[in-house]
Amino acid sequence: MAMRQALKAVLIDLSGTLHIEDTVVPGAKEALDRLRKAPVAVKFVTNTTKECKRALLERLERLGFSIQEREIFTSLTAARGLVEQRGLRPLLLLDDSALDDFTGIVTSDPNAVVVGLAPDHFNYQMLNKAFQLILDGAPLIAVHKARYYKRKDGLALGPGPFVTGLEYATDTKATVVGKPEKTFFLEALRDLDCKPGEAIMIGDDARDDVGGAQNSGLLGILVKTGKYRAGDEDKISPLPHVTCDSFPQAVDYILEHLI
Amino acid sequence: MYRGASRYAGPDTACLIMAEKDWKECIKNLKGVVLDMCGVLYDSGEGGGTPIPGSVEAVKRIKASDLQLRFCTNETQATREKFVAKLQRMGFDISVSEVFSPAPATVAILKERNLRPHLLVHDDVLPEFDDVEKTDPNCVVVADAADKFSYQNLNDAFRVLIQLEKPVLFSLGRGRYYKETDGLKLDVGVYMKALEYACDVEAEVVGKPAPMFFQSALTDMGIQPQQALMIGDDLVNDVGGAQNFGMRGLQVRTGKYRPSDEKHPTVTADGYVNDLAEAVDIILKHRGQ
CATH class of the missing domain: 3.40.50.1000 (HAD superfamily/HAD-like)
Structure with missing residues (x-):
């Protein structure tokens, strides 16, 4: 393969890559320690609509990972970043558990709409309110556009259907800030002083993690854990840089071939 | 002054792509009118809604003319019977058999x-x-x-x-x-x-804008699409839907109408009128009635 620029950063997905629910992927902690000894920056990137950084951090600590808050970059972080950058006052259609990540953001007299996953707020009145704001020119920002997700009691609608509905109602396009958007990966790398060509992403979602990263100029490694299903590696173009059984093998590959 | 970027151009094309100022040229060939209801006849809201000024009289005037009249609504918040009863209470001359829902x-x-x-x-x-x-x-x-x-x-x-x-x-x-x-x-x-x-x-x-839906109203009147005019407040579903089926479509500036509708990228009405009363004035005047 063509030699690229020296690797400066590794982006790592959380759920499905480092852990599956409350179980750590075997060897993941040790592999992370090995990676941290190498001369690369590490960042943990995830699409979340419900969990604030603090909640993610608490779970990772409980599972035994040692991670700093500043090393975590989520779709909620990205949404907040965009809101701050553009000086917006958002109507937040977010679960209460996600509001922590928006502390200090002015939300009175809203002139923007941020849609995450908020079953309690996705009702007729609230969606009408969001609709009227967008129709009056407020930008629509989507934390991500997942169709549905798995809940203990079965499948449940994700934010995507509601974002799509609001887009249709107002004839506008949402700005999507989560994976697989290019801006997500670029924002995650911004404070690392690292160009996309100097970074690699490890994740279990072929489209959102690997496809998104590779379309943004990063390399992508697909791991066969979490939501991976046989054949996923063939579903994206370009194909994953490499497909590994799990996170530890991905780390070994990086240490052996890219550093 | 053809403003439509991409629109239906089938039989009777010359008439369909006419400019707003001369949509009236086609009025003489009309045999039937199809009216949308909410936003054309009345504005919905608390207590069932209120008639749009002049619309009760406008319906009466079409019925007194030689034009046939049907109503096509996408109303689904009530049974057809209850919905028609509500409009009758507002003073409209309308019956269940004239309404397609x-x-x-x-x-x-x-x-x-x-x-x-x-x-x-x-x-x-x-x-x-x-x-x-x-x-x-x-x-x-x-x-x-x-x-x-x-x-x-x-x-x-x-x-x-x-x-x-x-x-x-x-x-x-x-x-x-x-x-x-x-x-x-x-x-x-x-x-x-x-x-x-x-x-x-x-x-x-x-329902609108499905062609089948317009077809059922026209079949009931026994007329062809090019002999029929749709009047509605929804540019895409009323006007665009009717035009795609070969009818002509007028948009009223009542109900959900927004000024930006008049520069919509894909749908251009055959004409715009302030309200149903004005549409009926123009139609009847051009038919010499």
Whole structure:
């Protein structure tokens, strides 16, 4: 393969890559320690609509990972970043558990709409309110556009259907800030002083993690854990840089071939 | 002054692509008029809504002329009988047999195709579906359910669809929004789109702008599309839908009309009038009546 620029950063997905629910992927902690000894920056990137950084951090600590808050970059972080950058006052259609990540953001007299996953707020009145704001020119920002997700009691609608509905109602396009958007990966790398060509992403979602990263100029490694299903590696173009059984093998590959 | 970027150009093209100033040229050939209801006859809202000034009289004047008249509504918040009764109370000369609405049309399709629906519809329209088998659903029917569009109810419909080998979704209309006295409200199309996206399925639309729906009204009058004029406040579903079917379409500047409609990228009405009363004035004047 063509030699690229020296690797400066590794982006790592959380759920499905480092852990599956409350179980750590075997060897993941040790592999992370090995990676941290190498001369690369590490960042943990995830699409979340419900969990604030603090909640993610608490779970990772409980599972035994040692991670700093500043090393975590989520779709909620990205949404907040965009809101701050553009000086917006958002109507937040977010679960209460996600509001922590928006502390200090002015939300009175809203002139923007941020849609995450908020079953309690996705009702007729609230969606009408969001609709009227967008129709009056407020930008629509989507934390991500997942169709549905798995809940203990079965499948449940994700934010995507509601974002799509609001887009249709107002004839506008949402700005999507989560994976697989290019801006997500670029924002995650911004404070690392690292160009996309100097970074690699490890994740279990072929489209959102690997496809998104590779379309943004990063390399992508697909791991066969979490939501991976046989054949996923063939579903994206370009194909994953490499497909590994799990996170530890991905780390070994990086240490052996890219550093 | 042709302003349409991409529009229907079939039989009677010269007439269809006429400019706003001379849509009146075609009035002499008209045999029938189809009226949208909400936003043309009345504005909906608390207490059932209020008639738009001049519209009660305008309906009377069309009926007194040599033109036939039918009503095509995507109204699904009440049974057709109750809906017509409401308009009669407002003073409109209107009967059930003149009104085409999506719920009865959907019931006919369900029966013909042996489908058992899960209903995500307004409570007040449920009686239309009384005779339909609803156990062990194998399709979803979504209509303007207003307050019933909760996450939970939408999720229930989603779960029915996602477990079907081939999901079948019917949407009664595909409107984006409509106007109530206290503001614009999201219409069924938004929730149809949400379910389409969630299940990667395309809904079958019953009601405007589906050609079948206009066809049923025209068949009832025994006239051809080029002999009929649609008057509505919804540019895409009333005007665009009618034009795609070969009818002409006028937009009234009442109801959900927004000034930006007059520079819409894909749909250009054959004409714009301030309200139904003005449309009827012009039509009758040009027919010498």
